[in-house]
Amino acid sequence: MRAPLWAAMAVVLSVSTLAGPLRAAERETRIPDAALAQAAQLREKALASDLGYRITESLTTEVGPRLAGSEADARAVAWAEAKFRELGYDKVWLEPVTFPKWERRSERAEVVGKHRQPLALTALGGSPAGTVEAEVVRFADLAALEAAPAGSLAGKIAFVDYRMQRARDGAGYGPGSRVRSRAPSAAIRAGAAAFLMRSAGTDSHRNPHTGITRYDDGLTPIPSAALAVPDADQLARLLAKGPVRVRVALDCGWDGTATSHNVIGEIRGSKKPDEVVIIGGHLDSWDLGTGAIDDAAGVGLTMAAAKLIGEIKPRPARTIRVIAYANEEQGLHGGKAYAAAHANAVAKHQIGAESDFGAGRIYAYSSSAPAHAQAADKQIAAALAPLGIEHTPGTGGPGPDIGPIAEKGMAWARLAQDGSDYFDYHHTPDDTFDKIDPQALAQNVAAYAVFAYLAASAEGDFGSQLKAVTPPAE
Structure with a gap:
């Protein structure tokens, strides 16, 4: 005699209910x-x-x-x-x-004029070569530079003076590295001839921090470099006194593939x-x-x-x-x-x-x-x-x-x-x-x-x- 349909369904439901936890236990x-x-x-x-x-x-x-x-x-x-x-x-x-090959050959920078002095810097990876002497315009952070109107930095050097924060888990590196990766393109859109940044670092030594940068498609790359933290401080103090001209000379760039x-x-x-x-x-x-x-x-x-x-x-x-x-x-x-x-x-x-x-x-x-x-x-x-x-x-x-x-x-x-x-x-x-x-x-x-x-x-x-x-x- 065939069991009623509801009874058969109950048996199937009971077996499937038990099988779920059983399979989970087997898989644990x-x-x-x-x-x-x-x-x-x-x-x-x-x-x-x-x-x-x-x-x-x-x-x-x-x-x-x-x-x-x-x-x-x-x-x-x-x-x-x-x-x-x-x-x-x-x-x-x-x-x-296989990847594009970037080379660093030489780099230097100096303040020119009555406060003439060298600046410790290093080219950012991916930067092209070039020598630029121009007035510097300081920005407190990436957002400030990205808000600069097109053409407002024509013939000038953009300088982002963002100070990275120390943290055990490195949380401060995100904002600092975004300056390195995005700010050069923002500087180009505003018309800048070169780009400088305070190094993405937490030290106070005269050692600049390098790292890769990127340029958005359709933009002509400009020489881009990072200043050692004390040199970024020095440049900021000079800018507080009035206009500052800086000469940046980078010999670096892409050279085929490797x-x-x-x-x-x-x-x-x-x-x-x-x-x-x-x-x-x-x-x-x-x-x-x-x-x-x-x-x-x-x-x-x-x-x-x-x-x-x-x-x-x-x-x-x-x-x-x-x-x-x-x-x-x-x-x-x-x-x-x-x-x-x-x-x-x-x-x-x-x-x-x-x-x-x-x-x-x-x-x-x-x-x-x-x-x-x-x-x-x-x-x-x-x-x-x-x-x-x-x-x-x-x-x-x-x-x-x-x-x-x-x-x-x-x-x-x-x-x-x-x-x-x-x-x-x-x-x-x-x-x-x-x-x-x-x-x-x-x-x-x-x-x-x-x-x-x-x-x-x-x-x-x-x-x-x-x-x-x-x-x-x-």
Whole structure:
């Protein structure tokens, strides 16, 4: 005898109601107790190791500044490939990255007239060459310059005197970097012959901060440079006394294209070697210092973290992939190339994290882990807590070079470094190896080792799948 229709529907509804929680429970990502115990030992081993410090010293000393597309950039690629092999990585390879090549040759500026004196400045990346002598017009910020009427700066030099604010999380850099990227085009629209800005930095040293700038389509670029902070102060004081003429002479510019490489090393997983956790930093640097905090430290600490994971027996289930990205500084070229080359394998990327904010101690951890991976995310956070790292879910975003693949659906994690003094040195001649604290760097190595090992050991995933995503800003 057939059951009444309502009874049959009730049975189906009951089964489906039970199946929902059952499927969720089956899918919940967790980390085995054995991996958590191993991570505690790994954390202590990394804290006692100076490997990350020694790798960072090697890159900054043996290669030095690594402007993208330069001869030193090519030596950095060779260095990274050799270092991965020296450290015993299982697989090492190069992926080409092609981009426009910008060169810096010489730069100088001076106040002319009765207050004649030199000014310390540096060309912004992407600036053309040129010599301009003209009256300076000061603007307090980007908005003031953008409000200048067309033609109002004809034959003059625009000077944006915006003072960047110090913050542990680097929040002041957004407004400062927007001056660098947008103000030259605003100056051109107002008719300016050249552009100057107070450096996007928080120091009080006579070291100007460089960085890439852009010019909007259809505009003819003008010489653009950043003044050291004390020199911006000096120019502002002179302008308060009356009109000031400045002579700016830049010899720099684009020169064809260059091909560098993302350098990639892997510590292969024991059970799921085709699934990867990615960590890394960018290999290139600006040419004024030796690129120690930006970003030799990121390369050094992630190379060391994966090396230490490789010494564990048994290894984690998944592969740890370390990427030394090409040409981050001039437009995330390496990160974009990696995302394009590996788009079809996004689901094989368990999760990724990047170190590109100096070498200060890590103070916070967060990730994009979806609901089904929250338990594992909390387990990782608990393993990081003894390092003084707070769990701050819902904050931050992916690093710059993993941003492009995060936009394609890869899960990301943020290990937030203390950047209180980062912008004292960022993009200046002062970005040198002596600025790195060995103990702070060891804490970074420990954090990345614990994070990558546990993510690679997890039973379940962190939500990576090929889809369009708009990640939050870092």
